[in-house]
Amino acid sequence: MCDACGCDGTSSKVLEINQSLLAANNAMAEKNRIHIESLGAVAINMISSPGSGKTTLLEKTIDVLGEELRIGVIEGDIETERDAERIRAKGVPVVQLTTGGACHLDAALTHRGIHELESQLSGKKLDLLFIENVGNLVCPATFYLGEHRRLVIISVPEGPDKPAKYPRAFIGSHVFIISKTDLMPYFDFSIDYITDDALRLNPELRVMALSSTSGEGFESWISWLRSLCIRTV
Amino acid sequence: MHELSLVQGLLSQLESLARQHKTSSIRIVRVEIGQFSGIVVDSFQFAFEVLAKESFLMKNAELEIRVPPMQYKCFQCQNVLVVDNEPPAMCSKCQSTLLVPDGGDGVILLQVEMD
Ligand SMILES: Nc1nc2c(ncn2[C@@H]2O[C@H](COP(=O)(O)OP(=O)(O)OP(=O)(O)O)[C@@H](O)[C@H]2O)c(=O)[nH]1
Numbered sequence: 001m002c003d004a005c006g007c008d009g010t011s012s013k014v015l016e017i018n019q020s021l022l023a024a025n026n027a028m029a030e031k032n033r034i035h036i037e038s039l040g041a042v043a044i045n046m047i048s049s050p051g052s053g054k055t056t057l058l059e060k061t062i063d064v065l066g067e068e069l070r071i072g073v074i075e076g077d078i079e080t081e082r083d084a085e086r087i088r089a090k091g092v093p094v095v096q097l098t099t100g101g102a103c104h105l106d107a108a109l110t111h112r113g114i115h116e117l118e119s120q121l122s123g124k125k126l127d128l129l130f131i132e133n134v135g136n137l138v139c140p141a142t143f144y145l146g147e148h149r150r151l152v153i154i155s156v157p158e159g160p161d162k163p164a165k166y167p168r169a170f171i172g173s174h175v176f177i178i179s180k181t182d183l184m185p186y187f188d189f190s191i192d193y194i195t196d197d198a199l200r201l202n203p204e205l206r207v208m209a210l211s212s213t214s215g216e217g218f219e220s221w222i223s224w225l226r227s228l229c230i231r232t233v
Numbered sequence: 234m235h236e237l238s239l240v241q242g243l244l245s246q247l248e249s250l251a252r253q254h255k256t257s258s259i260r261i262v263r264v265e266i267g268q269f270s271g272i273v274v275d276s277f278q279f280a281f282e283v284l285a286k287e288s289f290l291m292k293n294a295e296l297e298i299r300v301p302p303m304q305y306k307c308f309q310c311q312n313v314l315v316v317d318n319e320p321p322a323m324c325s326k327c328q329s330t331l332l333v334p335d336g337g338d339g340v341i342l343l344q345v346e347m348d
């Protein structure tokens with residue numbers, strides 16, 4: 001006889017499971033969130049196609065806020081330490097996670113990253129933790145990492161049809177950043193059009209258009225980050 | 234290719250279910266994949282076939298994937314519209330065109346049939 005359900009174990013039986021395949025990931029992510037909060041930080045998961053300007057946005061953000069807020073970064077890439085080296089050059093604590101082929105970060109890998117970051121901090125706290133996901137607009141959107149806010153970025157050269165083509169990334173995000181707006185003169189790109197399409201998928205999205213090169217639109221990005229870090233106590 | 238890691242997770246869950254219920258063969262696995270989950274049904278099926286072959290427990294298992302119709306909610310009047318795949322043009326109650334995807338972002342293990 002079967003210990004689990006008491007059946008005779010001979011005929012076929014149907015188990016009703018009704019559980020998300022992401023349940024284990026999400027449970028681990030919840031632990032990550034609590035761990036991140038114990039470091040004092042608000043975590044932001046950045047999702048975009050390769051080359052949309054995630055690392056450049058982080059570099060410029062550290063230039064502006066690095067003295068005022070304690071920033072930490074977890075970099076996710078399939079291979080190489082390059083993005084982490086760029087962030088390290090800015091003098092903030094950073095951990096590079098390489099997925100060795102996987103197209104996304106998951107909660108277990110992020111958990112390792114948080115521990116490595118914590119040992120670099122040696123007791124110090126953080127205000128903001130950026131998690132730069134693997135460059136990919138599809139796969140990362142499925143995996144909650146324990147972040148407080150999720151960011152989806154589309155750069156002007158990618159074209160304005162991306163929300164319609166990659167709905168999942170928009171449905172699950174809090175903020176939509178249109179990056180590289182300095183390139184608007186060279187591309188057929190309408191901010192109104194893409195904003196409208198994104199809001200159709202997710203009316204709660206906060207939309208910001210900016211350029212890390214020219215600094216255009218940076219004020220609202222920076223003040224949004226500041227607002228995340230205001231302590232209620 | 235995140236379908237591969239999801240299937241890997243599914244198989245290890247099935248292995249522990251089989252251990253719990255002392256079975257050596259799983260017959261049917263029923264999974265639901267939402268149309269806004271960002272998961273490609275064909276890739277999921279393919280990953281299952283490749284990985285299941287390597288497992289004694291799963292080698293005769295069949296994967297049945299259910300894809301429920303899409304559901305949209307009217308942003309104005311909260312009316313829920315159900316469609317097969319194309320988003321509806323406007324709300325059938327208030328004619329608003331602001332219709333927002335409602336659910337459909339999950340991937341769920343529904344049932345397992347075992348010997
Ligand atoms: N013109 C312009 N170029 C930019 C801007 N931001 C980034 N770039 C350029 O875009 C390229 C890619 O930028 P990254 O910041 O490395 O992009 P990423 O999203 O981190 O790339 P992956 O980590 O590989 O996914 C670089 O050549 C940057 O110089 C911008 O605001 N304007």
Ligand SMILES: [Mg+2]
Pocket residue numbers: 054055056083132
């Ligand atoms: Mg990068």
Ligand SMILES: [Zn+2]
Pocket residue numbers: 307308309310311312324325326327328329
């Ligand atoms: Zn309506």
